[in-house]
Amino acid sequence: MKKNTVFSIGRFVLLAFYVLAAVFPLYWIVVTSLKGPKEIYTMPLQYLPTSATLDSYRKLFSFSSFSLYFRNSLVVALISSLLAMAVSILSGFSLSRYPRQRTKGILQLALYFTQTIPTFLIMVPIFTMFSKLGWVDSTAALMLVYVATVIAFSTIMSKGFFDRIPVSLEEAAKIDGCSMFQSLFHVVLPITRPGMAAIFCFAFIN
The missing domain is CATH 4.10.280 (MYOD Basic-Helix-Loop-Helix Domain, subunit B)
Incomplete structure (x- = not known):
């Protein structure tokens, strides 16, 4: 006691x-x-x-330009967060349901490894690539960088949420005639909505 x-x-x-x-x-x-x-x-x-x-x-x-700067930041953050959440849903679900455990472990280890790379090591290569593509000072390039920086950890998060969902629910949905994507969007995602909200908040804050 x-x-x-x-x-x-x-x-x-x-x-x-x-x-x-x-x-x-x-x-x-x-x-x-x-x-x-x-x-x-x-x-x-x-x-x-x-x-x-x-x-x-x-x-x-x-300040005259405050509303413009705030609106641009909000639009970029919202779109980037939605894109990161959408990609992490697909990648996390496929990684969670991938049958080969060894390959799954290697892929997950690779995702963890990307989190150890310091940001300053990739800043110059990214700037050089965007300069050659003519994407400097573009909103699309900014969104792409934001999505790329959070997608690995977002995938790990979404995989953890999908791992907790019994596969039997998807099997029952397939028996009723659902495809893989239908079972994902109509069965699995409604159950994991709190987790997806957490992923969105993580991407938005970052």
Whole structure:
């Protein structure tokens, strides 16, 4: 009984620390945005603004090109996230249902390996390729880069969600006359909607 209590307390402390570490940067951003220029650099640090001001927000919204920049960022992020989610659904499902375990393990290991490649190593090759293709300063190139940077981890995430769905559901759908894609879109995806929403949020934030 005491061991369970100690374990519960320890788990609660770890979760509380994790939540604090995740929320504090957001809190600090909001607090800093409400401070004046002098108060931002005041030492020691003040965790609450002594005289809150909205001047930073007024300057931001009075900037003539802000609405254009915000709209472009929103459009690029939304389309890139939808594309990444669509590709990861197909790749994750095929990887989850692939019959050969050894080949599946190699493919999954390759996806994990791509996550270890530092971004600065591929920036110059990508810029050189886009320069030769004439894609520099184009929205399509920006979307392509965003999708490529998240597709590997999104595929791993979607595979994990599909692995939890019993294959018997798809087999029952096939008996009723569904094709593979029909069973995916009408049987499997409705069950994994929370997981797909998580993939979309991950791609959008990144």
